[in-house]
Amino acid sequence: MIGDRVAVVGAGMTKFVRRAQETPKELAWEAAHLALRSCEMTIDDIDAIVIGTAPDAFDGVHMKSEYLSDGCGAWGKPVIRGYVGGGTGVFAAIQGWYHVASGLFDTVLVVCEEKMSSCRPHPQAAFLTIFDHTTERPLKPNLLWIFALEMNAYMNRYGLSKRDIATVSVKNKRNAADHPAAMLGDPDITVEDVLNSPVLAWPVQRLDVSPVTDGAVALVMSANHVARRVTDRPVWVEGVGWNLDTAYWTNRDLAYPVYVEEAARMAYDMAGISEPRKQIHIAEPYDPFDYKELHHLEGLMLFDRGEAPRAAADGVTQRDGDLPVCPSGGLLGVGNPIAAAGLMKVAEIFWQLRGEAGARQVPGNPKRGLAQAWGDLMQVGTVVVLGV
């Protein structure tokens, strides 16, 4: 591992909502302001800014990070925007890490924002052009196609039922009921509710999917010597990893996310983790769809291939289970403002490891957790391991 240790010392987030009155800049500012306040720092204490935000078309602003910059505290500072689609939120934390680990900066403010309600008639339309313009677009594809084909491949390889997968949606929406910033928390939701929701593209049904959301999240990251000064409870970045599979989704193994495994291996190596099932105490894998949480848990090597659904059914991934998964409520419950949702997962691990997660707090004083996101053309994995 290069350079000095890097810590997360502060975090903040807006409420995740369906339609924010705030401008995207105002959302970014609110999250950034809260993150700074959480560690009693001011913008003058920050050396550099990392901005994470997904497709420009969502907010309807081309060159969105330039537009967002003043809301992210970027006035008069070195700034970078990273972009790996849905993987952006966790990747932004990775960028924050290497800004500090490189020795260039002592303190970095990482801000992720998305305002999807701007995009009409539906943010789906902004994804139309990710499909190949000659072989796929004439078929009038919908983004859900990829997920439906992937989910069906996953279910069939391991003989899984819809019921096996719906438990994830139920768990996360119930967990989110304890999150003050959540949009879709529901303590009473049942598997039957998921199974009875409208079919969008079989096997994907309405309640298998996370919602269109507006929101922002920010982290303050710092070098070791600053972290020691500003907090007595720094949370250390122990490992980071990211990896890209082929851009052709027709040439990928849709039932197993090998790019997540490669990203996890990179992060585990850096963190010195040889037995992730023993050494990871809490996980926030990316869950824009319920099957993706299971898919990713297997890619992260936290369960054998095809075994995550059984573990979920046995309660292992519940907040009080052996491996709490998405105790925040995840994208399915808290909401999915794309880049902000990924960074929310890193923030959740930060709060959990500090014992600051309130009603969401997992028992047993977890010492190490991971956050993972997925995106680009559905072929990038981004992983951050945090520990205390």
Added chain:
Amino acid sequence: MSLLHRIEHPDDALNWHGDMPTEGRYTAGIAGERFFREIKEKGQFLATVCLDCDITYMPPRLYCEECFSHLDEWVEVGSWGHVHTFTVVHRDLDNEPLSEPRILAFVTLDDADGGLVHYLDEIEPEDVYLGMRVEAVFRAEDERQGSISDIEYFRPV
């Protein structure tokens, strides 16, 4: 290069057309909502002030860009100022000639830092000069929508 450099017409190669069928629905935001409602209801400008940085933000902002603090000090600012710079626009977005050239000016307001880019009217292009005193002309109250177009244009004082 292959065939492409010999293509004289776009249809000489197989090609497809497509668009990204989205439109944006934007909000004015927390600070912007108050700014535009004031224009709509009273025909005047509001600004926010950062007392620490001595900056009067017009249009108003929710936070100070420089010190990042929340701004809740609101002041009324006059709708007059001077031409900081200007241009005379002869073509529209599709490169079609305008029936009449229009003057576009960056107007610095007397009571604020920064200002607005807007049209200038009631004057001929050859008579405009930098530093010229101008004021905003608001539409009639019943025509105002709460948007930047509630200012019809700026004109010489």
